[in-house]
Amino acid sequence: MKGPAVIICRHLIYLTTSHTTEKVTYSGNQLWKITNDNKTTLKLLKTLAKEKYLTLWKLNAKKIDAMVDHKHLNHVKEKLLENNQKYEVSVEDIQKAIDEANPKPQEDLDERKGYRLTWNHYHNLDDIYDYLNYLEVIFPTICTVSTIGSSVEGRPIKLLRISNRNPNNKAMFVEGGIHAREWISPASVTYIISQLTSNYDNEASYIKNLDWYFVPVLNPDGYEYSHNVDRLWRKNRAKNKISNCVGVDLNRNWGYDWGKSGSSSDPCSDTYRGTKPFSEPETANIANFFINNPNIQWVGYLSVHSYGQNIVYPWGAPNVIVEDHRELNDVGIQAAKNIVSAGGENYTVGPAGTVIYEASGISMDWARGSQAIKYPYSIELRDKGDHGFILPAEFITVTTKEALITVRTMAQIINN
Numbered sequence: 001m002k003g004p005a006v007i008i009c010r011h012l013i014y015l016t017t018s019h020t021t022e023k024v025t026y027s028g029n030q031l032w033k034i035t036n037d038n039k040t041t042l043k044l045l046k047t048l049a050k051e052k053y054l055t056l057w058k059l060n061a062k063k064i065d066a067m068v069d070h071k072h073l074n075h076v077k078e079k080l081l082e083n084n085q086k087y088e089v090s091v092e093d094i095q096k097a098i099d100e101a102n103p104k105p106q107e108d109l110d111e112r113k114g115y116r117l118t119w120n121h122y123h124n125l126d127d128i129y130d131y132l133n134y135l136e137v138i139f140p141t142i143c144t145v146s147t148i149g150s151s152v153e154g155r156p157i158k159l160l161r162i163s164n165r166n167p168n169n170k171a172m173f174v175e176g177g178i179h180a181r182e183w184i185s186p187a188s189v190t191y192i193i194s195q196l197t198s199n200y201d202n203e204a205s206y207i208k209n210l211d212w213y214f215v216p217v218l219n220p221d222g223y224e225y226s227h228n229v230d231r232l233w234r235k236n237r238a239k240n241k242i243s244n245c246v247g248v249d250l251n252r253n254w255g256y257d258w259g260k261s262g263s264s265s266d267p268c269s270d271t272y273r274g275t276k277p278f279s280e281p282e283t284a285n286i287a288n289f290f291i292n293n294p295n296i297q298w299v300g301y302l303s304v305h306s307y308g309q310n311i312v313y314p315w316g317a318p319n320v321i322v323e324d325h326r327e328l329n330d331v332g333i334q335a336a337k338n339i340v341s342a343g344g345e346n347y348t349v350g351p352a353g354t355v356i357y358e359a360s361g362i363s364m365d366w367a368r369g370s371q372a373i374k375y376p377y378s379i380e381l382r383d384k385g386d387h388g389f390i391l392p393a394e395f396i397t398v399t400t401k402e403a404l405i406t407v408r409t410m411a412q413i414i415n416n
């Protein structure tokens, strides 16, 4: 008997492009927070990462988060102690954290009216896309959904426009889910959408007189893969001609400053930049959308990520800042203040390459460098490494509110 894969074309595409459908497990792996106060720390950790003893999750000038492989906990501990390196364990068992972070909904979501999407759980791509389609039906005068292209595996990349169709409007682009495992990002972008649409008529004029463009899941293949196979997947799902390693880091693949430091030419690296700028359909689709719509007056761009709690602006290169950095900084500082006033967390504001780490070929730099968008930002949402990428679902509502405050603040300042 022939396998079921040939029956439905759509599924055939998905099955044949996945190397494995068995779930990747992280049992016994731990997340460690290591103080970065020693010149040799990063060098040591990079060596240990190369030897596959650990995976670096996040680093800045003060600390480094590393997921240590369960087989090498003692070895890494010894190496750190030899180096007088302080560390603490943030997550005792990564797999247990994964299993507990997104509990099954207690209500039957199919019973709900209109759409399954909630902000109490992390949802798959279908739930997100169904919600966009729902909005277009319910709010036809302001919401338009379009597909701006397909992913490597053939999934649509959907864009929602919210607009009062005032021809003088400037425009804001908000992009989520470029990194698959950062689930709080699509949750936040859809939350922003829900809040802007639910009471649109009563929104301030600086909100209504902007055309909003949202791509909640820029990397749909990676997002689905992170739900179904590997919770910690970051890249897209492109196969490589010279390597068995899969995937390009879509936030190293943009056509501005592509190929410089803070990106990798190694297909097995999590920051693999691809073979050339916009080699990947996911990023090329966005670039083409901008090229094909030259009349849109872009004024803002936001790329939504986790984690680390930062609001940053160009450039990705360390110690290089844009000439109008004070203006960009003011918006970020105001957003961070508004978040705290609303009872939220602290966000650090500054140029990306200084506040986070160096990176090149990123969407935010392209927005400024190639598209001349005045106010381009990236936000790294919660948390600061207690859970890292495995932010439990109970934090979705508080975190998505912080993202909403950020875009409202951006709109208020840049569209007044």
Ligand SMILES: [Zn+2]
Residues within 6 Å of the ligand: 178, 179, 182, 304, 305, 306
């Ligand atoms: Zn990211």
